[in-house]
Amino acid sequence: MAYAEDAEHDDLHQPRSFxxxxxxxxxxxxxxxxxxxxxxxxxxxxxxxxxxxxxxIGFPGSIDMDSTAYYQxxxxxxxxxxxxxxxxxxxxxxGNYLIPLMVGARDMVFPFVNMLSYWFYLLSVIVxxxxxxxPGGPTGAGWTLYPPQAITSGTPGTEWGIIxxxxxxxxxxxxxxxxxxxxVTTVLQARTHGMTLFRMPxxxxxxxxxxxxxxxAFPALFVSGxxxxxxxxxxxxxxxxxxxxxxxQLEYQGGSPILxxxxxxFFGHPEVYIxxxxxxxxxxxxxxxxxxxxxFGYRMMVWAIVAIGVLSFVxxxxxxxxxxxxxxxxxxxxxxxxVIAVPTALKVYNWTLTLWHGNIHLxxxxxFALAFIVTFLVGxxxxxxxxxxxxxxxxxxxxxVVAHFHMVMGVAPILxxxxxxxxxxxxxxxxxxxxxxxxxxxxxxxxxTYLIYFPMHYIGxxxxxxxxxxxxxxxxxxxxxHSLNAFITVVAILVGIAQLLFLFNLFYSAFRGKPSGGNxxxxxxxxxxxxxxxxxxxxxxxSLPVVHRWAYDYGVPGQAEDFVxxxxxxxxxxxxxGDKNE
Amino acid sequence: MYTNSNTLYLSxxxxxxxxxxxxxxxxxxxxxxxxxxxLLFLIAYILRSQVSDWEALSQPWQPLSDTGQLWFNSALLAxxxxxxxxxxxxIKELDNSKLTRDCMLLACAxxxxxxxxxxxxxxxxVAMGFMASSNAANAFFYLLTGLHGLHLMGGLVVLAxxxxxxxxxxxxxxxxxxxxxxxxxxxCATYWHFLLLLWLGLFALLTGSPESYAAIAKLCGF
Numbered sequence: 057m058a059y060a061e062d063a064e065h066d067d068l069h070q071p072r073s074f075x076x077x078x079x080x081x082x083x084x085x086x087x088x089x090x091x092x093x094x095x096x097x098x099x100x101x102x103x104x105x106x107x108x109x110x111x112x113i114g115f116p117g118s119i120d121m122d123s124t125a126y127y128q129x130x131x132x133x134x135x136x137x138x139x140x141x142x143x144x145x146x147x148x149x150x151g152n153y154l155i156p157l158m159v160g161a162r163d164m165v166f167p168f169v170n171m172l173s174y175w176f177y178l179l180s181v182i183v184x185x186x187x188x189x190x191p192g193g194p195t196g197a198g199w200t201l202y203p204p205q206a207i208t209s210g211t212p213g214t215e216w217g218i219i220x221x222x223x224x225x226x227x228x229x230x231x232x233x234x235x236x237x238x239x240v241t242t243v244l245q246a247r248t249h250g251m252t253l254f255r256m257p258x259x260x261x262x263x264x265x266x267x268x269x270x271x272x273a274f275p276a277l278f279v280s281g282x283x284x285x286x287x288x289x290x291x292x293x294x295x296x297x298x299x300x301x302x303x304x305q306l307e308y309q310g311g312s313p314i315l316x317x318x319x320x321x322f323f324g325h326p327e328v329y330i331x332x333x334x335x336x337x338x339x340x341x342x343x344x345x346x347x348x349x350x351x352f353g354y355r356m357m358v359w360a361i362v363a364i365g366v367l368s369f370v371x372x373x374x375x376x377x378x379x380x381x382x383x384x385x386x387x388x389x390x391x392x393x394x395v396i397a398v399p400t401a402l403k404v405y406n407w408t409l410t411l412w413h414g415n416i417h418l419x420x421x422x423x424f425a426l427a428f429i430v431t432f433l434v435g436x437x438x439x440x441x442x443x444x445x446x447x448x449x450x451x452x453x454x455x456x457v458v459a460h461f462h463m464v465m466g467v468a469p470i471l472x473x474x475x476x477x478x479x480x481x482x483x484x485x486x487x488x489x490x491x492x493x494x495x496x497x498x499x500x501x502x503x504x505t506y507l508i509y510f511p512m513h514y515i516g517x518x519x520x521x522x523x524x525x526x527x528x529x530x531x532x533x534x535x536x537x538h539s540l541n542a543f544i545t546v547v548a549i550l551v552g553i554a555q556l557l558f559l560f561n562l563f564y565s566a567f568r569g570k571p572s573g574g575n576x577x578x579x580x581x582x583x584x585x586x587x588x589x590x591x592x593x594x595x596x597x598x599s600l601p602v603v604h605r606w607a608y609d610y611g612v613p614g615q616a617e618d619f620v621x622x623x624x625x626x627x628x629x630x631x632x633x634g635d636k637n638e
Numbered sequence: 639m640y641t642n643s644n645t646l647y648l649s650x651x652x653x654x655x656x657x658x659x660x661x662x663x664x665x666x667x668x669x670x671x672x673x674x675x676x677l678l679f680l681i682a683y684i685l686r687s688q689v690s691d692w693e694a695l696s697q698p699w700q701p702l703s704d705t706g707q708l709w710f711n712s713a714l715l716a717x718x719x720x721x722x723x724x725x726x727x728x729i730k731e732l733d734n735s736k737l738t739r740d741c742m743l744l745a746c747a748x749x750x751x752x753x754x755x756x757x758x759x760x761x762x763x764v765a766m767g768f769m770a771s772s773n774a775a776n777a778f779f780y781l782l783t784g785l786h787g788l789h790l791m792g793g794l795v796v797l798a799x800x801x802x803x804x805x806x807x808x809x810x811x812x813x814x815x816x817x818x819x820x821x822x823x824x825x826c827a828t829y830w831h832f833l834l835l836l837w838l839g840l841f842a843l844l845t846g847s848p849e850s851y852a853a854i855a856k857l858c859g860f
Contacts, residue, residue, distance in 0.1 A: 293774050
């Protein structure tokens with residue numbers, strides 16, 4: 057813990073000017089807020105795009121949207137949600153805010169690089185948004201950007217949109233790498249006195265492993281992005297085969313579109329866990345705090361996170377069953393896909409067992425956490441269907457797949473995002489979010505998303521294909537499916553509008569919310585024990601906290617309070633480490 | 639970054655030792671990410687090489703059948719790497735600052751010469767009509783050597799700063815500056831060894847015979 061000793065002896069250099077404090081800030085908390093607000097703004101753009109798509113599907117022709125605009129909206133919605141909202145928010149937002157506070161550090165270890173990471177992220181966002189204003193508009197290739205169609209005329213946005221998309225992704229990856237180096241190094245090097253790896257909250261474990269996945273998986277997107285960019289701009293043939301377009305032969309020859317798919321999904325599947333693992337970590341902490349009970353099977357939870365992280369690198373081709381592959385490979389990837397369900401199910405059991413006999417407080421963060429467990433379970437179970445080759449092939453490219461990934465990778469992580477914001481908002485601002493608005497927001501969002509995505513499973517089973525602009529005159533699609541689509545659209549618009557409640561709450565409570573005090577949830581982990589709320593620059597005042605126990609001592613018998621902070625010594629309360637407590 | 643008034647830490651000797659450790663951890667993860675990237679390029683290269691239009695640059699009638707220039711370039715990068723290793727060892731003693739500085743200057747010069755050498759190979763290929771768009775093998779050559787060069791150029795910025803500090807060390811024999819310089823040199827040395835190994839791997843890949851690619855591809859099940 058040499059790092060902690062030095063950090064205590066060093067003087068703090070407080071940034072003085074407005075710019076140094078809030079704009080060109082190197083403070084992890086400010087950078088976290090910058091990341092979060094930018095990501096939420098991008099999320100709103102993607103939300104509006106999805107509302108437009110739903111209007112077209114539910115009530116064709118009701119808005120001025122042609123097929124080109126539909127595909128552009130679809131592509132941008134997917135990419136923004138996955139990369140620019142979820143990845144940026146979990147790693148750049150929560151990772152930045154919580155890692156130093158939870159491990160007892162003054163800041164990230166490379167504050168300047170951390171600052172650069174945000175500005176690169178913002179640049180990538182600006183480049184992406186520029187594609188709305190260039191000739192031809194943004195790319196409409198689908199978020200998977202499969203060649204050859206992504207860069208061949210006929211697909212929307214092949215003029216400039218696809219170039220800006222690829223450039224933006226490359227800049228984003230550079231940003232994510234700079235941030236990621238900070239997160240892993242801070243976890244490994246800057247933990248405070250007594251903070252062993254197995255005393256870290258599961259939030260830190262989730263973000264830590266997800267960051268390692270990001271550092272190793274994003275290069276695959278980088279590689280495929282650069283190669284496609286060269287195919288588009290200087291006419292190389294990495295991915296582009298011999299082909300005719302509009303009656304004339306293109307200059308490309310011999311490229312392999314399947315190669316792109318392998319590279320893309322070698323990134324794409326770990327990406328699911330880059331989003332899911334931080335969510336797992338955050339939700340574990342929410343459940344433990346709001347059920348006033350130690351997390352069940354702490355070490356098992358940590359090893360499950362690690363196992364999921366490792367396995368996530370050997371399942372990618374289950375996204376490519378219909379692309380064609382050696383049957384033995386299909387068998388291999390089906391098996392690994394099903395195996396990954398084991399550590400994942402283990403986590404779900406442990407969350408449930410944490411709740412068992414807990415003193416459950418149905419606060420807003422807890423409601424979101426409980427909703428996450430149910431939603432993740434539903435989304436995960438349909439994943440078992442799709443992981444099997446024989447079941448996947450007929451379901452491929454139907455709304456069943458849309459329902460599956462929205463439940464497991466869209467709704468479930470977003471529920472955690474909301475829960476975590478309601479939970480940590482008092483630390484960030486010193487004020488509570490309004491509880492009544494929070495509960496209203498929760499119920500509309502939770503029930504609404506089920507009304508949106510549950511029916512999609514059924515229309516998917518009926519064979520309704522995804523990515524279609526118009527569903528008229530298909531005999532296999534019954535009228536009831538059209539009615540259901542109209543219903544989904546109405547609910548989706550309502551749920552979208554309900555998010556304004558959250559935004560209002562977020563900004564209103566920052567000024568008018570009830571003062572929260574330092575530890576409103578009576579939580580045991582370090583971030584709630586800062587001398588100031590919101591924490592000041594340097595987080596801990598003159599000396600760093602000394603950790604004597606894990607972060608989950610709730611409901612310890614014989615104690616005056618129902619929680620024991622991580623900083624309480626063994627004389628005050630017996631130390632129960634995670635492994636001894638199972 | 640450490641001299642910025644905005645950072646939290648004062649210049650203390652122990653602080654530098656800690657920073658070396660911290661920066662090394664960060665560098666190791668950076669090298670892991672770069673390795674992941676080049677490994678994926680390697681797999682893409684092998685897979686793409688199995689398509690019938692591939693014209694390996696190493697075949698007897700192709701420009702890379704003569705690897706003289708590339709061997710010379712490799713030697714230059716090896717010199718840079720060895721010079722940095724000497725610099726790392728010599729800076730343990732304050733009195734050796736001149737030797738350290740000379741080693742650093744040599745490393746800078748050899749690296750720049752390597753990059754110029756690589757550009758000469760590019761120029762030769764272009765002059766012979768081997769454009770990136772004419773065959774995927776050519777495109778991979780430009781892409782991989784270009785990316786490797788870019789990583790070296792990034793390192794050169796840090797190396798140049800470290801060399802400047804070495805120069806100052808000749809006039810100001812002070813322990814904090816030595817430690818700071820030592821930290822930069824250690825990082826540069828590790829990074830250069832890594833990029834040398836990476837280059838040797840790329841060299842082997844780019845000049846390998848089509849039969850080797852076919853064998854590796856078969857082994858990988860392509």
